[in-house]
Amino acid sequence: MGLTLVQAWTHAKKTLEAAGLAGPVIDARLLVEAAADATRTDIVTDPYRPLSDAQEALLHDYLARRVKREPVSHILGRKGFWKIMLTVNRNVLTPRPDTEVIVDEVLKQTAERQAFSILDLGVGSGAILLAILAERPAAKGLGVDVSEEALAVARDNAAHLGLAGRVALLRGDWADGLADANFDVVVSNPPYIAAEVIETLEPEVREWEPRLALDGGPDGLDAYRRLAPEILRVLKPGGLFAVEIGYDQKDAVEALFREAGAADVRTIKDLADRHRVVAGAKKPLETGA
Known part of the structure; x- marks a missing residue:
């Protein structure tokens, strides 16, 4: 039997513990x-339900792949983020809870029925953009990514979530070619890991995540140097922005946005009490007395 x-x-x-993997209890449950x-x-109410031979074989395959440090999200081809489920593969970053800080901030700054336009630079799987649009039914969004493979994943996710009618996806190099003062909100989770640090990361990240979405250049700040002025250019006056950062990049990224002319620049912490998102606004137009 x-x-x-x-x-x-x-x-x-036991298999995952023996392989020295972190989080074996959750990973084991998800794979089972x-x-x-x-x-x-x-599992709780019907614990003695038998697996079929095919199900048991599939589980052994899943475990063998996980032992080789393939992420669970890639094995299953999906990952939950905020309140949505996303298709993921090795062409996109696996969405992480830390990034939900951006979603939370945008939702706090907008009303449920508010109509607004949102731009996601480096859209990847579509996680940030789609999570926000799912909560804001009157909003519309544009996602830009340099990777056509990533855009294909985002398109698939938008379609499965019933959001394709409110999302446009465009291949591009950050905000190049986009019109000035065209968006109410801009979000981004750019690559921010210093190049020399990437080889020290866990195999699940180093070997399975797209290098293009990780490598932030020698000091991890290359993307922000381009993004700060570009985000301020494409934002409407009074518009909001929120970008994810590395835990030790608060001062440098805040400075770049202030130099670009941003107002109300501040950093929001994640649930682990680490600096995670720099947010702010484009100064509103001055009105005469």
């Missing part, structure tokens, strides 16, 4: 759920 759900979970946890077409509730 094959493995039951609870046996499969125990086996998966996917392989056995089960839910977390099934």
Whole structure:
């Protein structure tokens, strides 16, 4: 007789623990759920349900791939972010909870039924842009990315979420070619890891994430040097921006946006109490007395 759900979970946890992987309990549960077409509730309420031979074989394949440090998101081809589920692969960054700080900030600064335009520079899987549009039904967005492969993932996600009618996706080099003062909100999660640091990252990132989305140049700030003036150029007066940063880049990135003329520049921390998002605004037009 094959493995039951609870046996499969125990086996998966032990396999991942033996391989020295962090977070084996969660990874094991996710892989068992996917392989056995089960839910977390099934594992608790029907723990002795047997896996079929095909499900057991699939689980063993998943575990072998995870032991080789392939991310769970790539094995399953999906990742939850904010309140949406996204298709992901090695052509895009796997969305992380830290990036939800951008979504949270934009939602705090906008009203539920507010009509506004939002630009996501380096849109990747579409995580930030689509999570915001899913919460703001009157908003419309443009996502720009230099990678056509990443744009294909974003298009797929927009379609599956029923948001394709409110999203345009464009291949481009940051904001090059975009009109001045055209967006109410601009967001971005650019590459910000110093080039020499990339080889020290965990294999799940170093070997599976797109280098283009990681490498921020010698000091990790190359993208911000371009983005700060460009974001201020394409924002409407009074418009908002929010960009993700590395935990130690607060002062440098704030300075770049202030030099570009931004107002109300501030840094927001993530749930781990690390500096994570620099936000601010384009100065509104002055009105005569």
